[in-house]
Amino acid sequence: MTTMLKAQYAERGPIPQAVIAPVPFERPVLSQGQALVAVLAAPINPSDVLMLTGQYGLLPPLPAVGGSEGVGRVVELGPDTQGPAIGQTVLLPAGAGTWATHVVAPAARLIPLPNEADPQQLAMLTVNPPTASLLLSEFVALQPGDWVIQNSANSGVGSYVVQLAKLRGLKTVNIVRRESAVAGVQAQGGDVVLVDGDDLAERVKAATGGAEIRLGIDAVGGKATMRLAGALAESATIVNYGALGGEACTVSPRELVFRDVTLKGFWLARWFRTTPQATQYALLTELAGLIAAGKLRTPIQATYDVAQIQEAITAATADERQGKILITPAHG
The missing domain is CATH 3.90.180.10 (Medium-chain alcohol dehydrogenases, catalytic domain)
Known part of the structure; x- marks a missing residue:
């Protein structure tokens, strides 16, 4: 053997x-x-x-x-x-x-x-697809046609966010940190793909026709969190699930106080610890079916x-x- x-x-x-x-x-x-x-x-x-x-x-x-x-x-x-x-x-x-x-x-x-x-x-199946699915479903009640914005869109989770959003009728604004990553996210089905920068909010507004975006998904932290907040509608929610930039999330009092933007965190390990096994199996089985059918990859x-x-x-x-x-x- x-x-x-x-x-x-x-x-x-x-x-x-x-x-x-x-x-x-x-x-x-x-x-x-x-x-x-x-x-x-x-x-x-x-x-x-x-x-x-x-x-x-x-x-x-x-x-x-x-x-x-x-x-x-x-x-x-x-x-x-x-x-x-x-x-x-x-x-x-x-x-x-x-x-x-x-x-x-x-x-x-x-x-x-x-x-x-x-x-x-x-x-x-175990880590990235359920993370993406729960980020899209557990924090803001989204309807078909709504927009979502995420950074680190070329990551594993980012790829699944794009695909699951499309399956659910949602539109995505996808932020990457280098020009060479744009084409790959577009190929995955991202509706808008932009390179991060100080004028992000203005470019997002132009690309979406001024759409109100109520959910931001952040994997970078630092000032990237602030730039996402600036692109969101009032009373929107940012969910952070990582710190690829190595710095704590930064959100200004303007966003938190005057625009009522909420910052929350998500850790899949905690979800697995606190969620009934039947619910876990149901989500994993659903996602496995999508992967087997070639709808998620x-x-x-x-x-x-x-x-x-x-x-x-x-x-x-x-x-x-x-x-x-x-x-x-x-x-x-």
Whole structure:
């Protein structure tokens, strides 16, 4: 059988690829209730990198195996264990340490997925698509024809925001930080794509015909949050879900006090902790169906084996990346 590998780290540091390495391990002996799953694909997300550097809001105990989401195929069930059938494609539990050739997981927590669907697209189901869906549905009651504005529109979440908005009849203003990212967001279906800058509000008004925009989605923080606020209608809401710029969100008293703009935060991990499992499964099943039907997808730049984990993280943290980096373990 192919050597089993896991991408493990025993310390954290400022250079994420320097603290993690592929480590071989023996085929585990399963207990009742457990399943052995051969990992088919697992993405490298910004939050995964922040766990390696120690900057994420929730850090696993060390040593840890990287990877917070992914899909696999069931290869073995523990004794007297009911679960998805051998050979079934399944969604791995969030935070399962998915940068590995194989993962042991509770069989009851494995969600069956369509075997015929693209596993590389399904691998990104747990984090970015539900984040995008909830950002669009949980903060402002939007109707078909309404506009939404987001920054970091060329990110993984940004791509799904564009696609889900279109499926729901919404229009999107998409802000990126470099000219080279414009074409990719347009290809995803973004209605308006602009490069961020000090005159953003004026350019948004011109591009949308002065439309009232009641929802802003912010992944950058710093002054980028302020620029989004300036493009919003009175009493609108900004939802921040990240700080790619490395700075705290800035919103002026003018926006907060005189224009009644509200700033809120969203963390998917908290949603998973506080939401009934049936509601979680319903959302994930809905999104999996859209991915299987080809209605939701995100660009993939490159794939790497577990043995190439350091090269993969280097690629995932590059500035000019044009798609997701995935770990796709070799299984012989």
